[in-house]
Amino acid sequence: MKHAPVRTRSIRVSLGGRSYPILVGSGVLADLGHHAAELRDVTNVIVITSPHIASFYVSPLQRALSESKLPFEMHLIPDSETAKSEPVLFNIFHHLLRFGADRGSVLVAFGGGVVGDIAGFAASVFMRGIRWIQVPTTLLAQVDSAIGGKTAINLKEGKNLIGTFYQPNFVLSDISLLRTLPMSELATGFAEVIKYGMIEGENLFRYLEQSAGKLLQGDPRVLGKVVLESSRIKGRIVSKDEREKSEIRMQLNLGHTFAHAIEREGGYRKISHGQAVAVGLLAAARLSYLKGWMKASTVERVGNLIRLVRLPAKLSELGLKPEVVIRAMEHDKKKKKGVLRFVLPKRLGALVVTDKITPVQLKLALR
Amino acid sequence: MKHAPVRTRSIRVSLGGRSYPILVGSGVLADLGHHAAELRDVTNVIVITSPHIASFYVSPLQRALSESKLPFEMHLIPDSETAKSEPVLFNIFHHLLRFGADRGSVLVAFGGGVVGDIAGFAASVFMRGIRWIQVPTTLLAQVDSAIGGKTAINLKEGKNLIGTFYQPNFVLSDISLLRTLPMSELATGFAEVIKYGMIEGENLFRYLEQSAGKLLQGDPRVLGKVVLESSRIKGRIVSKDEREKSEIRMQLNLGHTFAHAIEREGGYRKISHGQAVAVGLLAAARLSYLKGWMKASTVERVGNLIRLVRLPAKLSELGLKPEVVIRAMEHDKKKKKGVLRFVLPKRLGALVVTDKITPVQLKLALR
Structure with a gap:
């Protein structure tokens, strides 16, 4: 071909x-x-x-x-x-x-x-x-x-x-x-690409919404554009914070505080990184909504895009309960002797780092 | 005490x-x-x-x-x-x-x-x-x-x-x-200190000549001065060439092309690094003399200082033959697919890098 x-x-x-x-x-x-x-x-x-x-x-x-x-x-x-x-x-x-x-x-x-x-x-x-x-x-x-x-x-x-x-x-x-590349591995990449869309803003996010079908088919032009834009965004962030010394490189952790806990609780074999990140991205968007930042319609767009590329958006689709994931995150926090800090999307293209999250908000975001 | x-x-x-x-x-x-x-x-x-x-x-x-x-x-x-x-x-x-x-x-x-x-x-x-x-x-x-x-x-x-x-x-x-520190380990340090004296020049070299006795006794003031000056010299060289990308850091190899071969041929246990470096330093000085650079009287001062701190100056004192050491250097050269390059002291305080050394010169320098 x-x-x-x-x-x-x-x-x-x-x-x-x-x-x-x-x-x-x-x-x-x-x-x-x-x-x-x-x-x-x-x-x-x-x-x-x-x-x-x-x-x-x-x-x-x-x-x-x-x-x-x-x-x-x-x-x-x-x-x-x-x-x-x-x-x-x-x-x-x-x-x-x-x-x-x-x-x-x-x-x-x-x-x-x-x-x-x-x-x-x-x-x-x-x-x-x-x-x-x-x-x-x-x-x-x-x-x-x-x-x-x-x-x-x-x-x-x-x-x-x-x-x-x-x-x-x-x-x-x-x-x-x-x-x-098998479809499942392509999908794992899609989750990170959606993350870049949320980091970058409306233009890239809309492109992904419009191209999701072609992306799924592995259209090389769309893949090329997506790899190029992702490389540009990550390259820019790394240029500013090569060794993770500041909060800049933390942007790349959007959705990943959830994802790491989800992967660990799911066992690294059963749940792919992409599936965990997809669920984490929507959870971050919902958490932002609960903080009064992200509009409900934007949260919906995030969920829809995740589903368009055939990734799971909800924890229940992975057969996990919010309580289990929250406990895993708390455990991680304790191990690092720190507080749970989240990178959240205020809106598409604008991130914020916060540690002011209540357990109730966490549970609602993951439900 | x-x-x-x-x-x-x-x-x-x-x-x-x-x-x-x-x-x-x-x-x-x-x-x-x-x-x-x-x-x-x-x-x-x-x-x-x-x-x-x-x-x-x-x-x-x-x-x-x-x-x-x-x-x-x-x-x-x-x-x-x-x-x-x-x-x-x-x-x-x-x-x-x-x-x-x-x-x-x-x-x-x-x-x-x-x-x-x-x-x-x-x-x-x-x-x-x-x-x-x-x-x-x-x-x-x-x-x-x-x-x-x-x-x-x-x-x-x-x-x-x-x-x-x-x-x-x-x-x-x-x-x-x-x-x-046992005397033998102190002496190993002396060899590197003499190297710094040759790199730095007349002032430090003369200080070492005058203080050799106190150095041998472990006089803390003399040791302090020697550590300070050595740190200053090495620190300055490292500042200019952190990752050995240029010839600058090569200065620190004065005497070491010989020393590595001597150590290897002697077995790493029998001959200490300091003994090998001491012999290497005098060999480098003699090689420089044979190239027409270093004065005979300076070569003699190098040999005398080495002996003052009770280090061996001649290969024969280590029970090794020049031919064996030269062969080891040639082998190393072949392994690195390069030419044999020497850092030589033109005079105290002035080094030069050269690969124009004949086998006869090498043998004479090591005899």
């Missing part, structure tokens, strides 16, 4: 000496070797990917890298969240050394969030930091995890406990890679 | 938002709690140290931290280079979590280079980076490894292969901690 070509667009994440471009387009993977060769004094390229991704894209990948004339190797890691682990990380190090990796090597993270997180972490600490390129292959990674330089592995005590802030040298978001 | 008090002096390592002070003095450990409490929103303090150091200093450490009213814990790690390993690192992470460490925690690296390297690395990746304080307890750490933010662990394939550049929030160099 041939897709209509999507013109490649470029966005710059401005971080002084650590600035980098995000290239969004159809078939940009073909330029990987070209971009790698643009970096200074590259000795070799090592691609970290999963067997699943490799099974689809090993040929175009090899073609793209062959053109650069740079020696390259591939190292496969498992696909699941459990791969973000100490043994998988150190296995990467040993393979890098076996491949003759040195300070001039370039790592390519070719996959979804898991591959990006662990490969980015490996790049950040191997020989005190080598260069790396993100080639996200899921919608969620293209609109979220591949942007911002957060890397991590998990410990048995919790997720993402060990990691770095380490920006890639560039990001190649190839829309055509999304063709092989 | 009471020492004459050494006035506390402060040096600033200028690195923009990552700038930090180095405090040098007698008894500055007592201010640890005070300085930790100066940092913003500290939740708790976790000290990483070795059983050896703890056996000497657990009481003053506890006293210093108690004054801050901050909760604190201590985690012991083995003393040797083999402790810079994956299991010891992950053991630190698990203990940090058991101690309730969070983003507000402050790590204290209380020990020599090994403790500083691994604790600094742990701080740099725990929850994507928490604050840390270096309290170096050896002369080598006070004049060298505690300054500059290089952290690392070893892999079975080699030393310092995994690490970060991660600056501490401050360094407390307490001269009085050097009292319990």
Whole structure:
């Protein structure tokens, strides 16, 4: 199946000496070797990917890298969240050394969030930091995890406990890679895209309302636009608050205080991140309404858009009770010795951070 | 035995938002709690140290931290280079979590280079980076490894292969901690101090010549001056080239191209870093003489100063042959696919980087 070509667009994440471009387009993977060769004094390229991704894209990948004339190797890691682990990380190090990796090597993270997180972490600490390129292959990674330089592995005590802030040298978001993505994974990306719509405001939100059908069909032009706009918004926020030192990067947590609790209570397997975020976004909108901020009609639009892309809007659709999720949030709060703080949408395009939420409001928002 | 008090002096390592002070003095450990409490929103303090150091200093450490009213814990790690390993690192992470460490925690690296390297690395990746304080307890750490933010662990394939550049929030160099240091470890520090003398020039070098006797006796005023000047020089170089991107930080490698090969050929146990550096420094001076740069009388002064602090000046004193060391350097060169580059002293206070060295010159310099 041939897709209509999507013109490649470029966005710059401005971080002084650590600035980098995000290239969004159809078939940009073909330029990987070209971009790698643009970096200074590259000795070799090592691609970290999963067997699943490799099974689809090993040929175009090899073609793209062959053109650069740079020696390259591939190292496969498992696909699941459990791969973000100490043994998988150190296995990467040993393979890098076996491949003759040195300070001039370039790592390519070719996959979804898991591959990006662990490969980015490996790049950040191997020989005190080598260069790396993100080639996200899921919608969620293209609109979220591949942007911002957060890397991590998990410990048995919790997720993402060990990691770095380490920006890639560039990001190649190839829309055509999304063709092989299962619908459920596409949907997980939609939830974050709706979040960006709520952060950005009326224009993007309305575009999503109008394009929801095409988005569901995986229309490459709509996906391209959505990845581009999401990258622009996240890139802008990261530029202002690279290391989460201020409240700026907290904007990205819209809906996520709920979502984390929902995911944990649902067990990470049963409820996808996207489902949890979708429910969290509507809960945040309703909480804002209960605070007297968001108009009822806007809350309704948020719920409708979530349903248009076939995501759950209510907690009951996930088989969870508000009490359980609230308890999980309280537990999290206690662990962090802090107060429960929420990022809420005052209206589309205007967020506010508040810790003035009553238990009754929480329960109503989640019902 | 009471020492004459050494006035506390402060040096600033200028690195923009990552700038930090180095405090040098007698008894500055007592201010640890005070300085930790100066940092913003500290939740708790976790000290990483070795059983050896703890056996000497657990009481003053506890006293210093108690004054801050901050909760604190201590985690012991083995003393040797083999402790810079994956299991010891992950053991630190698990203990940090058991101690309730969070983003507000402050790590204290209380020990020599090994403790500083691994604790600094742990701080740099725990929850994507928490604050840390270096309290170096050896002369080598006070004049060298505690300054500059290089952290690392070893892999079975080699030393310092995994690490970060991660600056501490401050360094407390307490001269009085050097009292319990064995002579052999003090001498290892002397070699680096002589290196700084050669980098800096006539004034510091002459001071070392005049104070060598007192240095050997561990005179705290002389040690204080030496730590202060060394910190100033290394801090200045690191400020200009934090991540070893240019030739500036290469200055610190004076004598070390030889030293690394000598250490490897000698087995890391038999020949100390200081012994290897001492021989390397004189070899660099002689190589410079052979290139027609350094005066014979200056080469002689370098050799004399090395002998004054009871360090070996000649390879033969270590029971090694020039051919073996040259072969090791060639092997290293091949591995790095580069040329053998030397930092040489043109005269005291003036370094030059060159790769124009003949095998005959190398052999003569090492004889």
